Amino acid sequence: MSPPATTSGAGSLTPVEPGGTGVGTSGGGALGPLHGKRVVLGVCGGIAAYKAVEVCRRLADAGALVSPVLTEGATHFIAPLTFTALAAEPARTSLFGPDGRGDLASPVPHVALGRSIDAVVVAPATARLIGSYSAGISSDLLTATLLATRAPVLICPAMHAEMWEHPSVQDNVALLRRRGVHVLDPAEGRLAGGDYGKGRLPDAHEIVAALATVLGHRSGPLAGVTAVVTAGGTREALDPVRYIANRSSGKQGYAVAAELVQRGAAVTLITSSPLAPPAGTEVIGVESAAEMEQAALAAGDGADVIVMAAAVADYRPAVTADQKLKKTGAPVTLELVPTADILAGLCARRRPGQVIVGFAAETAAGAELVALGRAKLAAKGADLIVANEVGTAGVGFGQDASRAVIVSEHSAEDLGVVPKRVVATKLVDTIETLLSPAASRRPRDARCQTPDAKGRN
Ligand SMILES: Cc1cc2nc3c(=O)[nH]c(=O)nc-3n(C[C@H](O)[C@H](O)[C@H](O)COP(=O)(O)O)c2cc1C
Numbered sequence: 001m002s003p004p005a006t007t008s009g010a011g012s013l014t015p016v017e018p019g020g021t022g023v024g025t026s027g028g029g030a031l032g033p034l035h036g037k038r039v040v041l042g043v044c045g046g047i048a049a050y051k052a053v054e055v056c057r058r059l060a061d062a063g064a065l066v067s068p069v070l071t072e073g074a075t076h077f078i079a080p081l082t083f084t085a086l087a088a089e090p091a092r093t094s095l096f097g098p099d100g101r102g103d104l105a106s107p108v109p110h111v112a113l114g115r116s117i118d119a120v121v122v123a124p125a126t127a128r129l130i131g132s133y134s135a136g137i138s139s140d141l142l143t144a145t146l147l148a149t150r151a152p153v154l155i156c157p158a159m160h161a162e163m164w165e166h167p168s169v170q171d172n173v174a175l176l177r178r179r180g181v182h183v184l185d186p187a188e189g190r191l192a193g194g195d196y197g198k199g200r201l202p203d204a205h206e207i208v209a210a211l212a213t214v215l216g217h218r219s220g221p222l223a224g225v226t227a228v229v230t231a232g233g234t235r236e237a238l239d240p241v242r243y244i245a246n247r248s249s250g251k252q253g254y255a256v257a258a259e260l261v262q263r264g265a266a267v268t269l270i271t272s273s274p275l276a277p278p279a280g281t282e283v284i285g286v287e288s289a290a291e292m293e294q295a296a297l298a299a300g301d302g303a304d305v306i307v308m309a310a311a312v313a314d315y316r317p318a319v320t321a322d323q324k325l326k327k328t329g330a331p332v333t334l335e336l337v338p339t340a341d342i343l344a345g346l347c348a349r350r351r352p353g354q355v356i357v358g359f360a361a362e363t364a365a366g367a368e369l370v371a372l373g374r375a376k377l378a379a380k381g382a383d384l385i386v387a388n389e390v391g392t393a394g395v396g397f398g399q400d401a402s403r404a405v406i407v408s409e410h411s412a413e414d415l416g417v418v419p420k421r422v423v424a425t426k427l428v429d430t431i432e433t434l435l436s437p438a439a440s441r442r443p444r445d446a447r448c449q450t451p452d453a454k455g456r457n
Pocket residue numbers: 043044045046047048071072073074125126127128129158159160163
């Protein structure tokens with residue numbers, strides 16, 4: 001088995017609530033996460049360019065050393081002098097003119113800038129900038145710096161809804177995400193010209209909080225909490241080219257991971273999904289149930305919260321051929337053997353205070369779905385089971401919506417048909433309650449029994 005690949009998740013960042021971003025200098029005088037960080041603030045020629053002034057001011061207030069870089073387009077909307085007055089360095093607008101160098105001694109300003117910084121944030125990012133960056137076209141100081149730097153990059157697209165939804169823009173954004181660029185999705189709301197839709201630049205405090213998250217800062221009610229989330233369906237190899245799999249996409253696990261990150265938890269995401277992972281997660285890529293088990297047991301020991309959202313295969317081929325199986329024309333009988341029960345294994349070695357959540361994908365509904373969830377809860381010894389319907393059109397595997405019930409020992413919260421991110425929000429609400437000091441005094445370990453001890457499995 002090859003060791004799982006570990007990467008840091010880029011991808012979508014979720015906007016935070018107004019106020020309390022926790023990224024400035026704290027009242028007690030402690031330095032915030034942006035203090036002393038060298039940040040290029042890229043500003044493009046969009047109607048939201050005026051909001052970049054507030055971003056610049058907030059970054060400076062948080063102690064960041066801001067180098068504003070404006071595109072030529074941006075200068076039609078906002079004056080460089082405004083940024084120069086607020087930032088640590090004069091605003092730069094040109095790759096070739098003297099102002100491109102600013103106070104850099106280097107004759108190659110974009111390379112010098114790219115090497116010297118801790119992060120780049122582009123707000124607003126126009127469709128033009130996103131297209132040039134994804135295509136690797138360096139046509140001005142900002143795109144040249146983006147290509148020259150190896151520092152983390154956060155882009156904040158803003159444009160009319162029609163532009164944002166255009167497949168070219170969506171493809172370019174997806175490509176950047178796959179390459180590890182962090183993207184703060186535009187908000188829905190009033191747009192220029194009296195229009196309404198998705199395309200607004202999020203508020204300055206959300207952009208600054210997102211940048212702090214990119215730089216590893218954690219704040220929120222779950223700051224200090226470590227969580228492990230599994231996502232996706234596993235693949236069990238028959239031979240080097242064929243496998244047995246299921247239709248799980250990983251969307252639900254990713255939504256849970258994103259919600260935990262947003263509330264400040266340090267999240268390890270163990271995933272078999274090809275989707276771009278949520279920003280701020282530590283990602284371990286796996287393929288088979290055995291790899292998922294190995295990664296989950298290793299990461300789970302140190303975690304306060306474990307959410308097993310992955311659809312792990314119950315069976316795998318007894319034998320994996322090392323050569324491609326030949327077509328003979330005769331019927332083939334496959335022998336399948338059970339895979340390890342990862343959830344039961346995690347519960348059996350649970351340490352005090354740990355919260356463990358399982359998922360049950362069932363082709364059942366209503367009271368039967370709740371009963372199946374409750375049976376799984378008891379059999380595994382988990383704190384919560386999210387029982388969700390699969391096999392019904394529009395919900396479950398691969399879909400954006402779920403029909404789910406959160407089942408605990410004494411309750412069953414029926415969420416109805418809701419987006420998976422709502423399931424994630426409700427689930428993390430419940431997890432927070434279980435993690436509260438009052439809940440942690442309860443003898444949770446008493447619920448952790450092996451299936452055999454309960455005689456139900
Ligand atoms: C009034 C006005 C508003 C614009 N707003 C946006 C916008 O919000 N987002 C966008 O991607 N392009 C917008 N554009 C188009 C860009 O200004 C144009 O694509 C320009 O080439 C972008 O240059 P830059 O990316 O170098 O800044 C706007 C153009 C005008 C005239």
